[in-house]
Amino acid sequence: MDIVASLPESHLRAILVALCHDPRTHDRVIHMASKLAAAPSASNGSDQAICVQCNRAFSVLTRAGNSCRYHPGTxxxxxxxxxxxxxxxxxxxxxxxxxxxxxxxxxxxxxxxxxxxxxxxxx
Structure with a gap:
């Protein structure tokens, strides 16, 4: 993940657009973008992230350390x-x-x- 985090925004955007040619990936990106757009932000939006467990948007500045609850099963x-x-x-x-x-x-x-x-x- 370090390499992804260090990429310039223009590279990230190009990769994301290329990945979105897959319909399933496209739908997931739209879903995540909608969640981020609807989530309250403490700053300019750079504090927002999406939880990999529950798929919810949250602020990295205001979340509690163990705030996410998820199901480890199927x-x-x-x-x-x-x-x-x-x-x-x-x-x-x-x-x-x-x-x-x-x-x-x-x-x-x-x-x-x-x-x-x-x-x-x-x-």
Missing amino acids: RWADPSNEAWDDHYVNTDGPMETEENMEEWPDAFVWDCCQELGSARGCS
Whole structure:
């Protein structure tokens, strides 16, 4: 990460634009940019970062040392949840997709703590 942190902004921008040719990466970049734009900033925005665990924007100047709570496990679809009553894997595709996890977080369960997908981090 030291080499990335030391690159000039113009190089970082060029790399980011190149990486965004991948649709999945593009979507993640847009999502992160939206989070940073909406987050309050204590200065000119250079104090903002995104947590790699919870994917939330925060200020490096004002955060508490252990403020992030996350799940060390994986979210799995709960087949008994009513969200899946009309879902057929053969025609609708797999249940464990990023889109489904965002749209129906409580139709998933964390394997680390058995809590619903929207539950606050257990670690």
